[in-house]
Amino acid sequence: MPSNQFIPDIVIGRLPQYLRTLQRMESENRIITSSQELAERIGISAAQIRKDLSLFGEFGKQGTGYDIHFLIEKLRSILKVDRIWDIVVVGAGDIGSALARYQGFTNRGFRVAMLFDKDPAKIGTKIGNFVVQDSRYLSDAVQRANIKIGMIAVPSSEAQNVADQLVRGGVRAILNYAPISINVPPVVHVQYIDPVIHLQRMTYYLD
Amino acid sequence: MPSNQFIPDIVIGRLPQYLRTLQRMESENRIITSSQELAERIGISAAQIRKDLSLFGEFGKQGTGYDIHFLIEKLRSILKVDRIWDIVVVGAGDIGSALARYQGFTNRGFRVAMLFDKDPAKIGTKIGNFVVQDSRYLSDAVQRANIKIGMIAVPSSEAQNVADQLVRGGVRAILNYAPISINVPPVVHVQYIDPVIHLQRMTYYLD
DNA sequence: TACCAATGGTATAATGGTTAACAAATTGAA
DNA sequence: TTCAATTTGTTAACCATTATACCATTGGTA
Missing domain, CATH: 1.10.10.10 (Winged helix-like DNA-binding domain superfamily/Winged helix DNA-binding domain)
Structure with missing residues (x-):
């Protein structure tokens, strides 16, 4: 059927x-x-x-x-991964850097296309193949590039703000590494990665 | 009740x-x-x-x-996180390094205690507060330190081998960042983190 | 050819999980 | 004090998911 x-x-x-x-x-x-x-x-x-x-x-x-x-x-x-989806990574700390350099996206339908941070000390530096861009222009850049997927790798205190900017730029799917729930319009999909959640789920069963 | x-x-x-x-x-x-x-x-x-x-x-x-x-x-x-659980991280690449430096474990019940890698070029170097140790001694070290939780951040081809060593050392909970299923005895709990799985789950709903 | 073992697809049954509704308890205001 | 507004814990109804059983089909083998 x-x-x-x-x-x-x-x-x-x-x-x-x-x-x-x-x-x-x-x-x-x-x-x-x-x-x-x-x-x-x-x-x-x-x-x-x-x-x-x-x-x-x-x-x-x-x-x-x-x-x-x-x-x-x-x-x-x-699953619509018979194509390549461009991804924007926000946050150029340890997690964002690891994502920018991760080789595992290729051949599975994804490609990191841009990397943003708000820290002036990071903006302009190179991480992996990407020059870190100024978060100030996140929304516009995402919109111009027609990017539909974003990954949030900023501190919890910034996550909602970044999510809002991504949504404003037209992003429709967000993978959030910040350990906090974010609010987005119903049309936007969110998935979370928080290692501590997984760990706490297992400790229940340990002695 | x-x-x-x-x-x-x-x-x-x-x-x-x-x-x-x-x-x-x-x-x-x-x-x-x-x-x-x-x-x-x-x-x-x-x-x-x-x-x-x-x-x-x-x-x-x-x-x-x-x-x-x-x-x-x-x-x-x-959830038994009214204590601090020591964790061993295996793999000192981008992901392992990010985990070793991650500040988000503190106050949520966990602490990275050891970092291992098999690459001679990495063994002995310092990442975060940890000196990278030789994977060769993983099992023994884990057992001696009575560590019950491990995180796998090695290539897929090594993941099962590392899991076996962790289990041999007495680990009872594994968080696997390698994008592959691992087999462990029923008494050992496994959770997976694979960003691509989360992404592919969302692309289904995109246009 | 005829039979057998393996396998997918599907209908049905059984299980498990979520939601809705409500009595009992509490608070604060009139 | 009395009453209205909240909010929990719990029951029962509802819904969703998983497991079971079975038939049809296939490929291999004697």
Whole structure:
């Protein structure tokens, strides 16, 4: 059944995992896989994977499994990473610098395009392949470059302000590394990365 | 009702968010809050917060709300971050370095205690307050220091190997920054941080 | 060819999680 | 003191997700 229907967000959240695992299999020169093998590598049930994929089409072959390359292309298309998205990074501290230099975006649909900071001591310096630009011009630059994705790597106290500027510049997806919730219009998507949240989730289970 | 019963993991996953928001309120010199205010700041329903908290006890006062400081202490105790956990960071590249220098662990229950890498060019150099140690001795060092939490910030190809060493050294919680699933015994908890996964989850909703 | 084992897709059942509603408790103001 | 406005903890209804069971199809093998 094709995907005219509504797809639960929790399903969308698993697709990138499937894609990542399939791309790794492909890099291992594998041609075919099964829902069972995928499930084992990811750590969820095979039925779950089959059900998730069936929401978008019939990508497998009974008795055989899934063609890895074919499924990768399908998932890339569904997730809209069959293209390269430019990203703006705001904050040129340790985290922003690591993001600017990170080699893992390539081939997964993304490319850091600009790096901003408000610190005069950093503006103009080079980090990775980027010259740090003045946050003052963030909104305009983002708009002119038609950038839709931003990453926030500034102190918590600045995060909301930066988010507002990104939204004003037309950004529609934000990955926030500052450990604070931000408010954006409903049309803008936000995801959070806070290592402490993950750590605290695990300490509950430790002695 | 006290928490002799089983608590769903999804509830545990929300508690750190509550804690983070409450601590921010406290830093704003707030004394009392309500489930409704918390809900608005976090972006979930008030009923959810009340229900989650009720699994652990009666922490609020009808007609008034929750004492922020009191609730913080309760959550810290539940999540076992009413102490300081030592962490070992493996990988002294951009991500590992950013983690070693990150000031956000303090006051939230964690402290980076050691930093390892296998690259001879890095071993012995200083990053933040840490001298990079030889990965060769990872297992032993972790065991001697009785460290229970590790962060993996090495290339994907090394992640499983590092995870094995950490587990051998007695680590029981792993935060993996390498974009690959790792296999560990059931007693060991793993969380993943892969920015691309978050990004791909958002691009689905973009035009 | 005929059969068998493996596999995907799908319908159904079971489980789990979220929301809505409300009584009881509290506060503050009239 | 009395009353209105809040707010919690909890129940029950509702909704969403996951697991189960099964059939159809495929490819390999004897």
